[in-house]
Amino acid sequence: MKNPINGLNKVFDNRIRLGVMSILVVNEQVNFNDLKQMLEVTDGNLATHLVNLEDNGYIKVYKGFVGRKTNTTYAVTKAGEKAFTDHISVLENMIKGVK
């Protein structure tokens, strides 16, 4: 029998990356500062994890400007949404399995 733990996505091992994905699946586009505020993390820390998610193809990055200030927003990709949904399903199976 296959251990359901193997199905867990390594990318989502991290609390911050999981948090980013949780926010992005229920919001169309979210900017950097809002992510920072909701996850209560530092700029550098968040940036690193965002790059990781982007490299995995889970999020899209939109660089824009509000006046002269940069306004970078993030949105989930199809692949990212699927990966997240699968991750949730595995978690669900794990709870059911242990019961």
Place this chain on the structure above:
Amino acid sequence: MTTKRAFTLYFKVLFMSEQNQHGNAATSSRRTETLQEISDIKRIMERSSRFISLSGLSGIAAGLCALVGAYIANNILKDYYIKLDRGAAETYESFTVLEVKLVTLGAIVLLAALIFAFVFTWRRARQNHLPVWDLAARKLLWNVLFPLIAGGLFVLAMLQYDEWHFVAPACLAFYGLALVNGSKYTLSDVRYLGYSEILLGLVSTQFIHAGLYFWAIGFGVLHIIYGAIMWWKYERGAGSQ
């Protein structure tokens, strides 16, 4: 973005954490960890998509403001009709003065209601150590304000043509639509308040001369009732912590 799918996912997570509460106490550490992870996901999804700091006391305060406003408006109207009966006020000017008085009163009541509503909500957010002004708050405000401003301009345009019959029904209906629209981004009770306001607005179109009473019921009584329900459901006992 497949919003529908995202919300299905959202409710799935909610459901899973419900199951958590009914689960048996004998849990492996891995299971506890998993449940913790799910409850984190749920909390973040909820906080980022819904403004949950809205206080029931805000509704009650806004309702009281509306009732006081309606009482003053009633007195102003009584005065006007007494003068009218004496034949002392039957001029176009005096009607304009009445209009200006009532619109000014309306603006003051709105301002007072907004200030009280903000204060109680701000207080609740601070008690829960949540930011007042975040993504969900901005979405809520935008989604409520857009229909509300449209309604406000609509009512002013009606007054421009001396069409005052439908002021109260239009206020109620537009306010209800604004609440229904905004309810996606806050506590779901707001949606039912919105439905009630819309219904009341439509009913009041059939009782055109009782506009002020319907206005008082919609903005006063309904706010107090829903405010009390929301306070009872979410805040009772939370303040003493």
